[in-house]
Amino acid sequence: MKIPRNLWHPLLLSTELNTKPVKLRRFGLDFAFWRDADGKPHAFPDRCPHLGASLSQGSVSNGKLVCPFHGFEFHPSGECAHIPANGAQGKIPAGLACTRYVLQELHGFIWMWTGPLPASGTPAYFPDIAQGFQTCDIAIDAKVNYSRAIENQLDAAHLAFVHKTTIGFGGKSFVDGPYVEASDDGIKSWVANRVDNGTAHIPLSELKQLSTGRAPSLQLLYPAQWLLTISPKMKNIIAFVPIDEHTTRFYLRACHQVRLPVIGYLYGVVLQTMNKIILRQDLNIITHITPVFSVDASNDRFIGADRAIVLYRRWLTANATEFTE
Numbered sequence: 318m319k320i321p322r323n324l325w326h327p328l329l330l331s332t333e334l335n336t337k338p339v340k341l342r343r344f345g346l347d348f349a350f351w352r353d354a355d356g357k358p359h360a361f362p363d364r365c366p367h368l369g370a371s372l373s374q375g376s377v378s379n380g381k382l383v384c385p386f387h388g389f390e391f392h393p394s395g396e397c398a399h400i401p402a403n404g405a406q407g408k409i410p411a412g413l414a415c416t417r418y419v420l421q422e423l424h425g426f427i428w429m430w431t432g433p434l435p436a437s438g439t440p441a442y443f444p445d446i447a448q449g450f451q452t453c454d455i456a457i458d459a460k461v462n463y464s465r466a467i468e469n470q471l472d473a474a475h476l477a478f479v480h481k482t483t484i485g486f487g488g489k490s491f492v493d494g495p496y497v498e499a500s501d502d503g504i505k506s507w508v509a510n511r512v513d514n515g516t517a518h519i520p521l522s523e524l525k526q527l528s529t530g531r532a533p534s535l536q537l538l539y540p541a542q543w544l545l546t547i548s549p550k551m552k553n554i555i556a557f558v559p560i561d562e563h564t565t566r567f568y569l570r571a572c573h574q575v576r577l578p579v580i581g582y583l584y585g586v587v588l589q590t591m592n593k594i595i596l597r598q599d600l601n602i603i604t605h606i607t608p609v610f611s612v613d614a615s616n617d618r619f620i621g622a623d624r625a626i627v628l629y630r631r632w633l634t635a636n637a638t639e640f641t642e
């Protein structure tokens with residue numbers, strides 16, 4: 318499948334990978350994720366280069382991944398370290414190795430580099446969240462391509478319709494702006510919706526002035542880290558993780574500043590309950606959009622309220638290429 322390349326992609330939560338290897342589908346491929354003796358995460362294709370066994374059924378021993386079928390051992394670098402049938406002095410055939418992917422663990426996620434090696438830069442995340450917020454994570458899988466899922470969260474015009482019983486209550490269907498800023502790192506959008514009272518749109522120049530000094534309502538950091546500012550002390554992050562062309566895993570991170578242990582925990586649970594209800598309203602619509610990959614949607618016709626979507630789609634079209642093993 319096509320994904321934006323040369324970036325760090327969040328692929329799973331740190332808490333999802335413990336001492337046992339796990340099989341996870343990402344970018345349309347099955348990976349075996351595992352941790353070495355130091356707890357460092359690694360990922361190989363979930364297929365042993367010997368006779369194709371599923372490496373995620375194996376185990377970790379002395380910092381190496383051991384295949385469950387014939388016991389071949391693999392270094393974190395992917396090279397085969399030992400073939401039991403050939404003995405301690407035995408030869409290892411040239412080229413017998415797993416493809417290695419470069420991972421980093423940061424901000425509670427495990428990230429994969431999707432460009433040529435060596436990897437460069439660091440995963441893009443939100444500095445204020447990293448420093449000053451309590452977080453609560455949940456994951457939801459849905460039958461939607463990541464491109465449509467991300468565009469949905471940049472969409473200023475759907476609130477009064479899709480979310481009319483929740484965050485879109487009040488019939489504020491008229492969209493001023495949004496005022497949008499794009500950079501190489503992502504997109505910021507200041508959303509201003511109101512009830513249609515027959516007056517003209519507020520000019521973008523005026524919206525720009527109004528947005529000065531205010532946090533954007535929505536921010537997307539490429540490739541797939543999205544931040545919603547509800548209030549200075551309450552924010553939501555979604556990391557959109559491509560499982561395959563038709564499936565996306567949404568990692569929802571509720572962020573707040575209630576530091577008391579039990580109350581903070583319960584507060585996070587309540588926020589996530591609301592987030593789930595709101596996301597289900599979106600999924601009810603976006604799991605039926607065609608074509609599934611927005612880059613293929615050359616017939617979509619945009620309106621002014623779609624500014625952030627247009628910028629994202631332009632960026633994705635320029636950067637998405639086939640991810641192969």
Ligand code: FES
Pocket residue numbers: 365366367368369370384385386387388389
């Ligand atoms: S298939 Fe993995 S060791 Fe044989």
Ligand SMILES: [Fe+2]
Pocket residue numbers: 469470475479480595599
């Ligand atoms: Fe929505």
